[in-house]
Amino acid sequence: MGYIIDGLREAFHLIVSLDPDVMEITALSLVVSLTATCVATAIALPVGTAVKFTDFPGKKVLINLIQTLYSLPTVIVGLLVFLLITRHGSLGFTGLLFTPQAMILAQTILILPIMTGLTISALSGVDETIRDTIVSLGATRLQFLTSIVREARFAIFAAVAVGFGRAISEVGAAILVGGNIAHRTRVLTTAISLNTSQWEIGTSIALGILLLAIALVVNTGVSLFQQR
Amino acid sequence: MIEIEHVSKNFGKKIVLKDVNATVRAGEIFAIIGPSGSGKSTLLRMINLLETPDGGHITLDGTDIRAGPGLTLDIRRKMAMVFQKPAAFDENVYDNIAIGLRMRHVPETEIKKKISDVLEVIGLSGYEKQRAKTLSGGEMQRVALARAMATDPAVLLMDEPTANLDPVATGAIEELVLRINREFGQTVVISTHDMLQGQRLAHRIGVLMNGIFSQVGTPREVFALPKNKDVARFVGIENIFSGRIARISGGVAEIESDGTVINAVTPLPAGTSVCACIKPEDITLHLVDGSQTSARNVLDGRVARMTAFGSVTRLVVECGIPFSVLITWKSAEEMGIAEGKPVKISFKASAVHVVEDTEVRRP
Secondary structure (H helix, E strand, O other), X not given: OHHHHHHHHHHHHHHHOOOHHHXXXXXXXXXXXXXHHHHHHHHHHHHHHHHHHOOOOOHHHHHHHHHHHHHOOHHHHHHHHHHHHOOOOOOHHHOOOOOHHHHHHHHHHHHHHHHHHHHHHHHHOOOHHHHXXXXXXXXXXXXXXXXXXXXXXXXXXXXXXXXXXXXXXXXXXXXXXXXXXXXXXXXXXXXXXXXXXXXXXXXXXXXXXXHHHHHHHHHHHHHHHHHO | OEXXXXXXXXXXXXXXXXXXXXXXXXOOEEEEEOOOOOOHHHHHHHHOOOOOOOEEEEEEOOEEOOOOHHHHHHHHOOEEEEXXXXXXXXXXXXXXXXXXXXXXXXXXXXXXXXXXXXXXXXXXXXOOOOEHHHOOHHHHHHHHHHHHHHOOOOEEEEEOOOOOOOHHHHHHHHHHHHHHHHHHOOEEEEEEOOHHHHHHHOOEEEEEEOOEEEEEEOHHHHHHOOOOHHHXXXXXXXXXXXXXXXXXXXXXXXXXXXXXXXXEOOOOOOOOEEEEEEOHHHOEEEEOOOOOOOOOEXXXXXXXXXEEEOOEEEEEEEOOOEEEXXXXXXXXXXXXXXXXXXXXXXXXXXXXXXXXXXOOOOO
């Protein structure tokens, strides 16, 4: 048990002293996952809206597929992106391998399905009378869509938070395409993985606490927004 | 103002509207009444272009509302609709009412003035900042009405706006509908399954049954002179007896119904299959040894059932055929009315409304 106490003590020290390495890793985690979440939102919101409000053959199958991909394993996404951007891959020329950009790409792909799917659910959750009211008030197509999205904003925001949570907590893709290179691509999850295997328990616990703290801040933010 | 011509609508195999014809005049309150599932909402939704008719036309001020896709928005913006379920946008009251005006790009200063005016009308002044979702159902429905009114619609459509409200909130909405009609000359088409509401609000009523308007007329016409058995039953005439005019003597028809003879005034000839409709309030109850009556119809019977019915007592008097009769609690007490007691009932021949029975049981 002593090693846990020691680890906690060291973790406390690392956090309170704003250890530069720990802070750098945390910052990169936030930058990568926030960017991935923004990119995914920019895609998921219009795509989800389009899927929800257009009729086309195979719509049900597509929604089913999107929902299946909610549980897309992170290492599979990592592997796919790795194969794409490796020196011999079709995007090899971009030189993205082992860069934060590669991690952003992988995390974006990882969270796109769940964010698109939850956007569709959020829009479906808008009361039918409200939908009728918007049309009845004489909305143009664009006014209709923006009004519905506005009405579903809390649920959509929750979808964004879920996406961010999945992005910042994943380790498989980040380690495969980022490589966990110190001061370049090391993020909270990959650092915890490495430090734990090297018996750097204190650092791992410190990083773990920070990861949980981020999750806590995001969740609290979402609840506050929804209760507003 | 609105012409509805030969409108029909099916949902799959289910025929909802067969051949609906009606005219709504400018400045009137037109009530569509009918039982649940009779297509009232569907008809309103078709007027508001939320539903497409399978056949027929609807015109608004002479323009076919389906004249072309380019017109849809223009036509729709001339109307406003309040729906059955009270629903509010997840915004404050001000933004809830502003939404239709913002869609029309009305300047914000004008919106502000409009909203303060309509809030005054609906009695929710000072509620601007309140989140609409925290309002009661009745208040939410008033906000919905304000939202609709704010756009200055030529026609206000209301789809059973009080069906989900308690009696007090219902009263408030009814009061508002009457007021905006009277003060602003607002044309209103309102659907309701509550025939009394139709009677309270409407200048004219259309009774929608079996896919058509069975009757269109003033509340008085519809309630006093229902055109057929279904309308009579729907408007709450409890005593409806099928029979045949056996003979006419001295301008009075003798209608035979299951062995009982009812005297009535009708222009229909002898031999016609008819329904005799008698309102419970037109029937007088007497004790067997009681006073004489000048009424043409006097029948002996026995009290079969007594039930409380609001402020009065509703009796079923078995006279060969069962009559519903209303008397006050006090009278019932004074007369010592009890189940099984022999009584007489009387009603005038002119109190019997006779309609031709179109669905005669053929042997």
